[in-house]
Amino acid sequence: MTDTRSGSKTIGGISRRTLLKGTAAVAGAAAGSGAITGFPTIWAQNIKNVTLRQFGTGVSNLNAVADKVKEDLGFTLQMTALDSDAVTQRAVTQPKSYDIADIEYWIGKKVFPAGVMQPMDVSKIKNFDKIVPIFVTGRLTPDGAIAQGTAPHTVGFVEGKDSTKFAKAPTQWMTLIPTIYNADTLGIRPDLVGRPVASWKDLLDPAFKGKASLLNIPSIGIMDAAMVCEAMGEVKYGDKGNMTKEEIDKTLRIMTEAKKSGQFRAFWKSFDESVNLMSSGEVVIQSMWSPAVAAVRAKGIACVYQPLKEGYRAWGGGLGIAKHLSGLELDVAYEYINWYLSGWVGAYLNRQGYYSAVPETAKQNMSEDEWGFWMEGKPAKADILSPEGKVMEKAGAVRDGGSFAERMGRVACWNAVMDEDRYMVRKWNEFIAA
Amino acid sequence: MTVTAETSRSPAPAVARRAKRSRLLPRVAPYLQAAPLTVTLLLFLLVPILTIVAVSFWDYDSVRIYPDFVLTNYVELLTSPVTWKTYLNTLKYAALAWAATLGIGFTVAYFLAFHIRSTTWQMVLFLLCTIPFWTSNIIRMISWIPFLGRNGLLNSGLISAGIIEHPLEFLLFSDFAVVLAFVHLYTLFMVVPIFNSMMRIDRSLVEAARDGGASGAQILWNVILPLTKPGIAIGSIFVVTLVMGDFITVRLMSGGQSASIGLMIANEISLLQYPAAAANATVLLAVVLIMVAAMLRVVDIRKEL
Numbered sequence: 001m002t003d004t005r006s007g008s009k010t011i012g013g014i015s016r017r018t019l020l021k022g023t024a025a026v027a028g029a030a031a032g033s034g035a036i037t038g039f040p041t042i043w044a045q046n047i048k049n050v051t052l053r054q055f056g057t058g059v060s061n062l063n064a065v066a067d068k069v070k071e072d073l074g075f076t077l078q079m080t081a082l083d084s085d086a087v088t089q090r091a092v093t094q095p096k097s098y099d100i101a102d103i104e105y106w107i108g109k110k111v112f113p114a115g116v117m118q119p120m121d122v123s124k125i126k127n128f129d130k131i132v133p134i135f136v137t138g139r140l141t142p143d144g145a146i147a148q149g150t151a152p153h154t155v156g157f158v159e160g161k162d163s164t165k166f167a168k169a170p171t172q173w174m175t176l177i178p179t180i181y182n183a184d185t186l187g188i189r190p191d192l193v194g195r196p197v198a199s200w201k202d203l204l205d206p207a208f209k210g211k212a213s214l215l216n217i218p219s220i221g222i223m224d225a226a227m228v229c230e231a232m233g234e235v236k237y238g239d240k241g242n243m244t245k246e247e248i249d250k251t252l253r254i255m256t257e258a259k260k261s262g263q264f265r266a267f268w269k270s271f272d273e274s275v276n277l278m279s280s281g282e283v284v285i286q287s288m289w290s291p292a293v294a295a296v297r298a299k300g301i302a303c304v305y306q307p308l309k310e311g312y313r314a315w316g317g318g319l320g321i322a323k324h325l326s327g328l329e330l331d332v333a334y335e336y337i338n339w340y341l342s343g344w345v346g347a348y349l350n351r352q353g354y355y356s357a358v359p360e361t362a363k364q365n366m367s368e369d370e371w372g373f374w375m376e377g378k379p380a381k382a383d384i385l386s387p388e389g390k391v392m393e394k395a396g397a398v399r400d401g402g403s404f405a406e407r408m409g410r411v412a413c414w415n416a417v418m419d420e421d422r423y424m425v426r427k428w429n430e431f432i433a434a
Numbered sequence: 435m436t437v438t439a440e441t442s443r444s445p446a447p448a449v450a451r452r453a454k455r456s457r458l459l460p461r462v463a464p465y466l467q468a469a470p471l472t473v474t475l476l477l478f479l480l481v482p483i484l485t486i487v488a489v490s491f492w493d494y495d496s497v498r499i500y501p502d503f504v505l506t507n508y509v510e511l512l513t514s515p516v517t518w519k520t521y522l523n524t525l526k527y528a529a530l531a532w533a534a535t536l537g538i539g540f541t542v543a544y545f546l547a548f549h550i551r552s553t554t555w556q557m558v559l560f561l562l563c564t565i566p567f568w569t570s571n572i573i574r575m576i577s578w579i580p581f582l583g584r585n586g587l588l589n590s591g592l593i594s595a596g597i598i599e600h601p602l603e604f605l606l607f608s609d610f611a612v613v614l615a616f617v618h619l620y621t622l623f624m625v626v627p628i629f630n631s632m633m634r635i636d637r638s639l640v641e642a643a644r645d646g647g648a649s650g651a652q653i654l655w656n657v658i659l660p661l662t663k664p665g666i667a668i669g670s671i672f673v674v675t676l677v678m679g680d681f682i683t684v685r686l687m688s689g690g691q692s693a694s695i696g697l698m699i700a701n702e703i704s705l706l707q708y709p710a711a712a713a714n715a716t717v718l719l720a721v722v723l724i725m726v727a728a729m730l731r732v733v734d735i736r737k738e739l
Contacts, residue, residue, distance in 0.1 A: 085704035092498065092706065114498060210603055216690045218705070259691070266607045266689025281585050282606070422495075425705055430516045433523075433693035 056102025149241025149414035176318030183312035187288030213286035241416030311412030377403030539624025547632035607689030631665030
């Protein structure tokens with residue numbers, strides 16, 4: 001089956017491969033690994049037999065991507081989805097068990113210094129120039145502000161090919177090629193909250209006593225907690241993404257008090273838990289991820305991904321290459337990453353409510369109406385469909401939070417790993433056990 | 435066996451050696467027979483436990499662990515008030531789950547053993563008890579959630595029956611829910627050994643007690659209960675060790691709001707803090723062993739096995 005499929009695609013693939021061959025030849029010469037570029041026919045044959053193992057968090061480990069990559073490029077991509085803690089763990093402790101790591105930037109901050117991955121040569125990344133500047137300079141617009149936390153550009157580059165030290169400014173060596181990101185906020189049940197919600201501090205409003213929830217992944221939960229405490233005016237932070245011990249103590253003291261007074265109904269750890277809490281009405285306001293909001297809505301239950309005046313907590317993920325990858329497999333990995341940024345996946349992710357790292361190519365793969373709804377905050381002219389073809393929004397709907405610039409331009413903080421990580425985790429566990 | 439066969443075939447001059455061997459063999463044979471089990475236990479029980487103990491003295495940072503000999507893991511563990519609170523909480527769950535499973539388990543077993551006269555019906559009803567255990571325990575646990583929820587079956591039922599006005603919040607994501615799930619999950623572990631002990635009780639003892647003028651309660655207390663003790667002990671060991679080591683029931687049923695030792699270890703593992711988790715596991719192992727030893731002190735189960 002594989003043979004017939006890839007056989008029929010070869011004709012369509014030729015121009016693309018020839019093009020890539022050219023790029024690879026230039027880049028290969030530059031990198032000093034000419035082994036493959038000299039034998040283009042072997043390369044074209046061999047790529048069919050290559051299997052790359054990709055693992056990462058569930059968000060972008062999509063079977064549709066694996067199927068499409070098989071169709072377009074011919075090689076096999078095996079995907080494994082794990083939760084973010086397990087991803088970190090496996091990335092560091094079993095570096096031979098994967099070829100491509102699909103991880104978030106804050107995970108990258110933990111994983112990369114362990115020396116289990118290799119940086120990527122940006123000269124081999126065709127669309128590098130078109131990547132959203134957040135991932136390169138940290139600013140969405142030239143005069144935009146840099147958000148707090150582990151902003152992707154701070155861990156996006158290393159100093160050299162064999163370096164594990166993050167570079168202060170962009171270099172030729174990128175740790176993760178950005179693929180997917182979003183701005184997170186609180187999800188609410190507009191039918192049950194009974195009043196407008198406009199600030200992070202509403203999470204601890206006594207009106208929602210016993211009906212609030214927070215996510216229990218320490219490094220992300222602490223950020224939501226910090227957004228809440230800052231909005232309440234109780235704690236002033238130097239950098240929410242890198243708190244001092246006192247800031248951690250103060251934040252969690254407020255959260256512990258709220259917990260003891262019965263503010264929280266539950267803490268969730270996985271996507272489905274957050275969906276169930278919301279759709280069953282156990283919870284009316286909680287930390288949430290955008291596809292979870294979509295999943296609640298898909299059940300016909302009103303749920304809003306509420307923009308808040310303090311801004312968003314953002315996260316971003318990217319693809320990284322394991323250290324052990326070399327030769328043909330490494331070239332395939334580069335080709336895969338180039339393909340990832342070339343538009344099809346970008347459009348797919350945009351249609352799920354995430355953002356793609358190269359909007360320009362994604363746009364070419366989306367209809368004008370889709371682009372207007374997801375990226376420009378315009379009312380949908382027709383029903384908006386999910387990538388699987390299910391109706392996500394009816395005609396006339398407007399995306400919660402508006403356009404790309406409005407949402408990503410109002411990021412207050414990125415998911416982060418702190419210097420006081422170990423202390424924070426201990427305190428977080430105390431909070432959960434309190 | 436092969437050795438014996440070979441010896442018997444050996445010629446006369448080897449008699450002296452054979453005599454020596456045949457004296458040696460009876461002494462060695464039991465060890466040889468026990469060897470496979472010993473090796474298995476060594477490899478799959480003792481070595482892993484010793485590894486855990488060894489790792490509990492290692493040092494670690496956020497991504498890696500370093501072979502070392504430090505006591506910080508134990509110091510951090512034992513001096514943290516969270517540990518003590520969590521142990522207390524876990525012991526509370528264990529005690530509540532134990533008391534409830536014992537009460538229910540004893541009653542069910544008693545009913546099966548003494549009130550059902552036909553053996554066929556005894557077996558049918560006993561198998562009926564085990565049916566829920568053919569499904570995965572996580573399914574059995576999760577199915578409580580829609581039942582007990584704020585808008586769940588129980589609350590909506592009570593509200594429409596006019597018994598309560600507002601949904602009962604304590605039903606789900608609470609200690610009540612956790613203990614309820616434990617009882618549901620583990621009662622069978624109590625029923626089986628108690629039922630087994632009760633079936634071995636000589637019915638003439640009950641008759642003798644009745645002839646001697648004992649009341650029903652006196653028979654239960656002075657005859658049946660003492661003779662059922664080994665079953666109770668075995669059931670208790672099952673329930674207590676299962677509850678002490680649990681993490682998923684506590685997480686799901688408390689809505690992530692309560693802690694147990696198992697959950698604490700799971701959290702540490704997920705944060706790559708293996709040495710801390712190992713130290714925690716070592717302490718938990720010691721605590722559980724002490725609890726089991728104490729139970730065995732009270733009841734001599736060997737007498738009955």
